[in-house]
Amino acid sequence: MRRRRARRAGTARREGASEVGTLALQLLVNGILLGGLYVLVAQSLNLIFGVMGVVNLAHGSIIALAGLFTYWFSMRTGLSPLLVLPLALAGGAAAGAAGQRLLIEPVMQAGAKAGLLSLIVTFGLSYVLIELALQVFGSDFVSVPYLQSSWKLGALAFGKALVVAGAFAAVMSALLYWWLNRTYSGKALLAASQSPTGALSCGIDVARVRLIAFGIGVGLAAAAGVLVIVIMPVAPQTASDLTLLAFVIIALGGLGDYLGVAAAALLLGIAQSVAGYYLGGNAEYVLPYVLLLVVMLAGPGRFRRLG
Amino acid sequence: MASLPARLGALLAGGLALPLAGLFAAPPAANAAPPIVIGTTISETGALATDGLYEIKGIKAGVAEANLHGGWLGRKIVLKYYDDKSSPGTAVRLYQRLVTLDKVNLLVGPYSSLVTIAIAPLINKYKMATLEPGASVPSIYVPGNKWNLMNTADSTTYLHQLLPLAKQHGARTAALLGLESAYSLACYHARVAQAKQLGLKIVYRTTYTLQTDFSSIALAIKHANPDVVLECAYYPDSVNLVRALHEQGFAPKFLGETVGPVEAAYVQALGPLANRVFGNTGWWFNFKTPGNKTFIAAYTRMFHQQPDYHAAAGYTAIQVLGAAVQATHSLDQAKIRHWIVTHTVQSIQGPIHDNANGRTTGAVQDMVQIQNGVLKLVAPAELAQAPVLFPYTGH
Structure with missing residues (x-):
């Protein structure tokens, strides 16, 4: 009798432990997937800042505009929104390069005031893009009902849309890292970011490097928009929230630090996932900003690039 | 959403039409x-x-x-x-x-x-x-x-018919959520009080700030396993919660979200996931x-x-x-x-x-349900267009 009771208690303990283990794993999975979304939103902004020192306040507007175009395309044609990805990458890159040449490059010649002027230019551009999106797409929140279910692995659920977005972000981050560190043009880009004068003296066409960096950054932001509209409702006015989110993440990860930003995005996702489960939605919402304050107080050196 | 070419055309035309309209507009009548x-x-x-x-x-x-x-x-x-x-x-x-x-x-x-x-x-x-x-x-x-x-x-009358209806059909537990906003908190607190009054056990409750990630909340709801999930919210978070619940593999018997489901964009965004979701309305076609x-x-x-x-x-x-x-x-x-x-x-x-303080008295919100992509008024009974369908299946 006593032995049977002990066996039953042992089984219950094991089941409880297994349940706790599954919960911990699911929270981890949810956090990593959320982090993947953050990488997607933040990395392109990080590229533009890292190489050019330009704080692109129009970042969220580009994501929202691309997302709204994807919605329109998908609803109009009935085709997969993912088909817009190559178009967004190419179109975004072309538009970004054109915008850089017409709007950003002239203010980059302003010497010490270049940072402030580019901030003002991209701030104005963000409003122009939001207004354009409002006029063309309206102000409704919209989202594409695509990849809404999840893949199951045992007791764990992997949201399909987040997996696709995270995988895309991972591939793009890896390609970006490889390009910047292993190819001549990428190294030229890094050199131009570290010392434009030094790069110039080595024969690097710094203006061209900036054009490429801005083009790629905007292309990636547009691609992020294609995936974001599948994950959550987006409206033109979402733009400022997306910009803020991206800034918090790159500030946490280290401005211009690609691996740092990816790591910060993933850790933030996991921390929010755990906080949301145990402490509720308000704690999850406020966590990035609390962490930002902590990081700023603990390691202001990370923000040296802002100066 | 109107067609993209039409909107672009209107945008371009608007830029020309506005200055021209000023030139040719008739002056106001002096005696009007x-x-x-x-x-x-x-x-x-x-x-x-x-x-x-x-x-x-x-x-x-x-x-x-x-x-x-x-x-x-x-x-x-x-x-x-x-x-x-x-x-x-x-x-x-x-x-x-x-x-x-x-x-x-x-x-x-x-x-x-x-x-x-x-x-x-x-x-x-x-x-x-x-x-x-x-x-x-x-x-x-x-x-x-x-x-x-x-x-x-x-x-406070938003979705006030849902909890009694669910209890009538055997529900014993509820999860209640409210967005941190004036209207939704008033609704949330009213439904919490109502659930207690009805003897429904509240197995999960939270308020949240407008956010995009609902995976943790959905996972917590899944583990609490309520019969009813009722969310006092706006449209974007309504959509996000339904998607997150589906991703975590949980479908309560009754799912209600206050104002989101009455918008056409809700069904468009969620597709079949919107089927059998309840919402509220203060007015209806019939x-x-x-x-x-x-x-x-x-x-x-x-x-x-x-x-x-x-x-x-x-x-x-x-x-x-x-x-x-x-x-x-x-x-x-x-x-x-x-x-x-x-x-x-x-x-x-x-x-x-309105009473002396300006508060409308006697008016209540009615309840609608999305049934195969179409909103149907389901409460009160005397105006109902269709019987209530349950359980919510998530597809």
Whole structure:
């Protein structure tokens, strides 16, 4: 009798432990997937800042505009929104390069005031893009009902849309890292970011490097928009929230630090996932900003690039 | 969403047409009585735009209908409105402008309780009788805010039929969620109290700030395994919660979300996941109220879409204002306010009667359910278009 009771208690303990283990794993999975979304939103902004020192306040507007175009395309044609990805990458890159040449490059010649002027230019551009999106797409929140279910692995659920977005972000981050560190043009880009004068003296066409960096950054932001509209409702006015989110993440990860930003995005996702489960939605919402304050107080050196 | 080429064309044409219109516009007739100007702000952009746009369209339809019948006091009615961007601070600035610079004759309140709470001190300072089609929080309507006049059912009645219905069909446990916003918190606290009163065990409850990630909340709900999930929210978070629940593999027997499901965009965004979700409405197409058919026809003709209850509330505000102005033969704010709190107006939403504090009494929100992509009124029983379908299946 006593032995049977002990066996039953042992089984219950094991089941409880297994349940706790599954919960911990699911929270981890949810956090990593959320982090993947953050990488997607933040990395392109990080590229533009890292190489050019330009704080692109129009970042969220580009994501929202691309997302709204994807919605329109998908609803109009009935085709997969993912088909817009190559178009967004190419179109975004072309538009970004054109915008850089017409709007950003002239203010980059302003010497010490270049940072402030580019901030003002991209701030104005963000409003122009939001207004354009409002006029063309309206102000409704919209989202594409695509990849809404999840893949199951045992007791764990992997949201399909987040997996696709995270995988895309991972591939793009890896390609970006490889390009910047292993190819001549990428190294030229890094050199131009570290010392434009030094790069110039080595024969690097710094203006061209900036054009490429801005083009790629905007292309990636547009691609992020294609995936974001599948994950959550987006409206033109979402733009400022997306910009803020991206800034918090790159500030946490280290401005211009690609691996740092990816790591910060993933850790933030996991921390929010755990906080949301145990402490509720308000704690999850406020966590990035609390962490930002902590990081700023603990390691202001990370923000040296802002100066 | 209108076609992209059409919108782009309109955008380009608008740039040319506006300056030209100024050149060829006829001068105003010298002897015509000046129009009665109604001022308002609306959430044309920002987080509340989806519902706000319905409301302003309802107001426009009301003004158009009134003008079709000769206006009020023999004067044409003109609507002057600004986009408050869903921002309380912006709304305060704009109402100040409407009253002091634009010198409008009458006011209609903005969309949402959140924005209305911000403008209430200003409305009461200037003693302008302001109809409030989009402010459903009862705590606004207190003696200190006597110039705010409600014309819709209050938010404590949102989805008030769902928990009793679920209990009647065997539900024992509930998860309750509320967005940190004035209306949704009033709804949330009312449903928490109702669940306790009904003897339903609340196995999960939380309030949250507007956010994109609901995976943790959905996972916590899944582990609590409630029979009913009821969320007091706006459209974007309604969509996000349903998706997150589905991703975590959980479907409660009853799923209700206050104002999201009544928007056409909800079914479009969720597809089959929206099937059998409950929502609430203060007005419906089959209401046998005076002028309802005229409202639906006018709204559909003007905006090429079907109205929702936010639009009906906006239209009702104009109905109530019009009744007061014509009954008092005046634009005197005190007379208009007195008339409104001492009379009942037969509106398209039903009888609107405000008590001395300006709170609408007797009006409640009804309940709708999405059934195979179509919204059906399911409560109250005497107006129901279809029986309630359950359980929610998540597909």
